[in-house]
Amino acid sequence: MELRSFSTMDTARLVLYLLGTVTRLVVMAEQESENLSGLSNNPDKDIFAVRENGTTCLMAEFAGRFMIPYDVLALNGIDLITETASVTLPRGAGVEGRCGPNEAELHIFWANNAYIFRLFFVKETRHTKDPNQKESEIWKINKVQLVYDTSETTHFISAYNPGKHTANSHKLSAFVTPGGRSYVCTAQQTLTLLSTDHQKGVTIALSDIHIQPFDIQNDFMFSDSYKCITDQHEQLEETLPLVLGLVLGLIIVITLAIYHFHLKLTAQEPQLPRDRSLYKNM
Structure with a gap:
């Protein structure tokens, strides 16, 4: 009886494991990611989509x-100095993603997985104050x-003790956007991450941003x-001078109109002499 019970439990576990594996495979089959950067007119801009x-x-x-800061051995062979690698997100980078009702992820990787960028x-x-x-x-990047x-030698030149490192954000709340809308920002947005490489600060600069991870209505x-x-x-700084110019012009036009109207009201008509004898002297 004990042997039969043990066999039944093993069978149940095996069935559950197979069901879980099949479910994961189905989800993976239903989700696909694409790099659409070729559609962008900006050579520095990448476009990613998860379907x-x-x-x-x-x-x-x-x-x-x-x-990305990294250590390099000084000329004396003893001290370490810090250099900074400037890495640009290339076109044609690989992409993976995951969608969900309340959570989503975007993973971008390139250079044979020497770099993996995750959002x-x-x-x-x-709760709002509106009754x-x-x-x-709202949605945000958390x-x-x-x-x-750092063993990737294109950007990390003569790195000391090269290897993989991970830089993470800390208590992040970025790109906060009302639900059902996309986030747009032309200006550069900067994020700072702390690296496992002696807590060095990695700076990420994103620009020409357009992101939406939830509630996309049209394909x-x-x-x-x-x-x-x-x-x-x-936009306000660009619009404000124009608005002020229009207001000033309107004030000038109104002032001139009032002045002209005032002149008409105060103008006196020429007085004609009542005595006809005075016409001779005119």
Whole structure:
């Protein structure tokens, strides 16, 4: 009896394992990722898309640059000095992703996996002060990770003790966007990560950004955009002089119109003499 019970438990575990494996394979088969950078007119800009069940569920466009510090042995052969590698996100990078109702991920890799750049997205519900709308949805980036290999000699020249390192963000809340909308930012956005390489600070600069990880309504098309604060300020700075010029011009026109109207009201008609004898002297 004990042997039969043990065999039944093993069979059940095996069935569950096989079901889990099949489920994972089905999910992987239903999700696919594409690099669409060839569609961009900007040679420095990459376009990535993750599709699920034949529909786009995550899209991201941006140009990326990574400033990575690393150690180099000094000329005296004893001391270490810090150099900085400037790595640009190339066109044609590999991409993988995962979509979910409240969480999503985008993984970008290149140079034979010497670099792996990961973005993690989360959707949240927040309470508002508006009595008509007590709750609202937002999405944001809550984690950024960069895995890099200093043994890659194209950017890391004579790196000391080369190897793989991982740089992670800390308590990140970036690109906060209202639910159902895409995030747009032309201005450069900078993120700083802490690396396992002696806690060095890795700087990530993203620009020309357009991202949407949730609630994409149409295939390969972003929803209505939400501009970042920097772009909003720049747009205001560009628009403000024009608005002030129009207001000033309007004030001048109104002033001239009032002045002209005032002259008409105060102008006196020439007085004709009532005594006809005075006409002779005119």
